[in-house]
Amino acid sequence: MTTLGRADGGRWVAGTMSLPAVDPLAGAEVLGEPSVYWERPLAGEAMAGWGEAASVEAATGARAQAVLRELSAPDSVRWLGEAPSALPGPWFGGMRFSTAGGDSGWGAFGFGRWTLPEVVVWREGPGLMAAAFAPEGPGAEDVVRSVLARVGGVFPTGFRHARNGAQALRLASSRPDFEGRVERAVETINTGGLQKVVLARAVEVEGEHSFDRVEVLARLREQNPRCATFLFRAPDGAAFVGATPETLCRVEGRHLETEALAGSSAPALAGALGGSDKDCREHEAVVRYILRALKPLTERLEADAEPALLTLKNVAHLRTGIRAELREGVGVAELVAALHPTPAVGGTPRERALEFLVEHEALDRGWYAGPVGWVGPGRAHQMVALRSARIKGSQARLFVGAGIVAGSSAEAEWRETEMKSQAMLRALGGGHV
Numbered sequence: 001m002t003t004l005g006r007a008d009g010g011r012w013v014a015g016t017m018s019l020p021a022v023d024p025l026a027g028a029e030v031l032g033e034p035s036v037y038w039e040r041p042l043a044g045e046a047m048a049g050w051g052e053a054a055s056v057e058a059a060t061g062a063r064a065q066a067v068l069r070e071l072s073a074p075d076s077v078r079w080l081g082e083a084p085s086a087l088p089g090p091w092f093g094g095m096r097f098s099t100a101g102g103d104s105g106w107g108a109f110g111f112g113r114w115t116l117p118e119v120v121v122w123r124e125g126p127g128l129m130a131a132a133f134a135p136e137g138p139g140a141e142d143v144v145r146s147v148l149a150r151v152g153g154v155f156p157t158g159f160r161h162a163r164n165g166a167q168a169l170r171l172a173s174s175r176p177d178f179e180g181r182v183e184r185a186v187e188t189i190n191t192g193g194l195q196k197v198v199l200a201r202a203v204e205v206e207g208e209h210s211f212d213r214v215e216v217l218a219r220l221r222e223q224n225p226r227c228a229t230f231l232f233r234a235p236d237g238a239a240f241v242g243a244t245p246e247t248l249c250r251v252e253g254r255h256l257e258t259e260a261l262a263g264s265s266a267p268a269l270a271g272a273l274g275g276s277d278k279d280c281r282e283h284e285a286v287v288r289y290i291l292r293a294l295k296p297l298t299e300r301l302e303a304d305a306e307p308a309l310l311t312l313k314n315v316a317h318l319r320t321g322i323r324a325e326l327r328e329g330v331g332v333a334e335l336v337a338a339l340h341p342t343p344a345v346g347g348t349p350r351e352r353a354l355e356f357l358v359e360h361e362a363l364d365r366g367w368y369a370g371p372v373g374w375v376g377p378g379r380a381h382q383m384v385a386l387r388s389a390r391i392k393g394s395q396a397r398l399f400v401g402a403g404i405v406a407g408s409s410a411e412a413e414w415r416e417t418e419m420k421s422q423a424m425l426r427a428l429g430g431g432h433v
Helices: 025-033 061-071 104-107 140-154 175-190 214-222 269-273 277-297 332-339 348-361 412-428
Strands: 011-018 036-040 045-052 054-058 077-079 091-095 112-116 119-124 128-135 167-173 196-207 228-233 239-244 247-252 255-265 298-303 310-311 316-326 371-376 379-384 387-394 395-405
Touching: 011 140, 025 119, 025 140, 025 214, 036 091, 036 214, 045 054, 054 061, 061 091, 061 112, 061 332, 091 228, 104 387, 112 128, 112 239, 119 140, 119 298, 128 140, 167 255, 175 196, 175 348, 175 395, 175 412, 196 348, 214 239, 214 412, 228 379, 239 412, 255 269, 255 277, 255 332, 255 395, 255 412, 269 277, 269 310, 269 316, 277 316, 277 332, 277 395, 298 310, 332 379, 348 395, 395 412
Parallel strands: 011 077
Antiparallel strands: 011 128, 036 045, 036 228, 045 119, 054 112, 091 112, 091 371, 119 128, 167 196, 196 395, 228 239, 239 387, 247 255, 247 379, 255 316, 298 316, 310 316, 371 379, 387 395
């Protein structure tokens, strides 16, 4: 693990080169599975990273804030030539939903972990760029140039990754346990102990053979173009993979974009979502929370007057866009601390909802519903890690959740989580889904 620090001229050295204008994931043909991957298809943003020039971990929330602050500082990289303006990152990673848990499968991910890949390939306009990173020191520039020459010499001109096709999946998840937790949550809400709590559950998935995670990524982005598709690989070989629709914060200098995403229905019923009292109350609670949390951090703050519909392949949501101009000195670290977890993934009042989850959810969420994404000098994009799974070999643990408010039905919430699970199950190759 790298300890962050500053050295004269920068802690890391980096250089860039142009590549054939192909899919960044094409690098998997010759470089193997990427260690990190990030794509927002509709935004034209895509990157893949291989290896680790550096990594940094945080064992607590306070340390995670300090790390995010350091990673967004302007002097961390010395570029050989002009610094690229559109490069996502160059640091990629995420952090846990909370300190509660005990699932050993999350151990290698740590509370928070961010990596600086040795090689990053990203889409820039109609073309493709590559960057290589090395620790500052004697010979670092030669290392960077050598790595770039090697990547440029082997990078393919097309993406021909073989598809394994569908495989039968064995699924395990307890419906009675989940519905019992929903009923306890509704009872607590009805007695005034909570306004809303978001309950998650895990689906244990076993394939006939090891999951091809490059194939999983390719399916996710094709089937979920309105989402951010991601992969973060841990040192033990496990990977956290998903396609999430929800931005926690996107920062460009002092400009902030975020959103409230809450209230769900099947796509066929999306037209009635805006008239659903239960879903509108759930959505409005998230909007109020975000605006209240951002007010002391911003000089200007505005939100859409009415929620719009965000319709995905398997589910539709109510969405309110929120924009702000940040106060001087406010960055991604302060925003993550203020916003996470929103009522869209935790509940409200926040502390009471989190206490309820510790007592009743019976699930270590790990990085599920936590902030994941990229951080760079004065820029960052953090998503809420929804519609995701932890994958290792032929085993996957898939996570889905639902917001519980007054009037929620245990049966309906189970159906909602079943609906939300379809995106990952299809990507894992579940031909029967």
